[in-house]
Amino acid sequence: MAKFDIREIKGVIPAMITPFNQDEELDEKKTRDLVEFLINKKVNGLYIGGSTGEGFLMDIDERKKLTEIVCNQVNGRIPVIVHVGNIGTKMSIDIAKHAHENGADAISSVPPFYWRFDNESIFNYYKDISESTPLPMIVYNVPLAGLMGLDMIYKLAEIENVKGIKYTATNHFEIRLIKAQLGEDFMVYSGSDEMAISGLLHHSDGLIGSFYSMLPDLFIKIYESMENKEIESAKDYQLMAVDIIMTSLKYDYYAAIKLGLSWMGLDVGSVRRPFKALTDAQKEQYKNDLLEIKGKYDFTCDLLEAIN
Template sequence: MSFGKVLTAMVTPFDEQNRVDFHQTSILIEHLISSGSDGLVVTGTTGESPTLTRSEKISLWKHVVQVVHKRIPVIAGTGSNNTMDTIEMSRQAEAAGVDAVMLVAPYYNKPDQEGLYRHFKAAAESVSLPVMVYNVPGRSVTKIDPDTVVRLSKISNITSVKEASGDLNAIASIVSRTAPGFDVYSGDDHLTLPAYVIGAAGIISVASHVIGDEMQRMLRLFDLGRGRKAGALHRELLPIFEGMFSAPSPAPVKAALRCIGIETGGVRLPLRALTDEEEKGIQTLLDHSSLQS
């Protein structure tokens, strides 16, 4: 199945006691659906998955599935560095009704390429859902080589990869060597257009929380053969792409959401809230952008 072009790696809203705020989650979902998100990735890195409990994740999946009500795909981040746990959480996500699961490369224990292959294969075979592999060596240390992604793409329900290595050569290699229907998504906002130009299906984005419509417009311009216009819009969006990572994510994007009237609370330790000066920087970034009404 196609998940669309602009998917949002959704933040997890917290209340003043840093508990999951399901009411604000519903508000956020409606905002994202109405502002350019073709799909939602829940309990990924941007959703602070490392500090969510198992029960919180399961409750979130059930809630998001209910609120979305089949309007757009819901992809659950269920991966970890423990294959047995990944299998269990993927099964829980399937039972919760999500449309697909996303499995991050195992972190810390540093498997080799054969270990990675066997990890993803075992997890994929445990569910009937589409599986997205997530390559993010900047966080996991372990890099999934293009050869391994190509090998994994031959497993029937491994249907896509989120490539957050920042390596356009790797994206091009995977696109050219996998069968039609296997989708490569950029995991780096600032590479949205370059990756799309060389064959990526789209982006799994943080910035789309606040500029989803503009990102859709950029890709649409390219599809219409207006590459120069798309490039100009990419350059216009670049300060926002970069601003969303001006401090450890998702603190900047939660601040940006607050600036446009959507409260998603703070972040959990070991992440920290932005300083007043950093918050003002995010507000200034949005104020100076011609993209916000």
């Protein structure tokens, strides 16, 4: 059973990477260790099985197993949002029902992709999934799957269990428009890591992003600084985060995130092909780039503190 109401799901929520072993198989111990690491860093929730979690490279049984492991390890301490998205509605419903049965607090999904589905098909996709469980649905508006306009977002919000949106577009003034149109209880999560401050300034309820797996402490500082109206501090932390993100984006950044975690003492394995692990030369260059960033600031973060 869900432990948290959707209105309680706020703050810094990592879109969690998925640990695999050297044979590219889901690694239960590494996954449990990562969950504990993030909870100990005081994150406010977990978003699992999405694109950052390499969910579309996993089969249905693997995605279900990931949900079981994470929900069991979390054990109600923080909210868990399970990404159930797939091209096919039937498969997404299967994952959604399983998430509900295993104690997830919310589900989320990208719109159906690859084929150019029209708005009616997209609406029915979300309606069918949302009606399959009592869990709140968080719609995922992301460029990779095709951004939806405000009219479509407002239409989806008419579905009873659609209670929020993960908003990864960069025109953040629309966050305020969504809140004004749909009310404060419709949750909006800013999904652009590089623009966390902007999302919060435009009244997002929280942050869901890839780099929070590797930089939880830095984004918690951003969030808390914004909560305390310490804008200059938040700006400084955001600038460091952007520097680290842009350096990581030179590579398959899921691999860079996993490498960064390994430098922090957490073995989360590598990525699944066709994503590429960093070569030894790339690892050295990445480390040197991060050391250069470290030298720019009079404060640090756990990742930069861990490398030398």
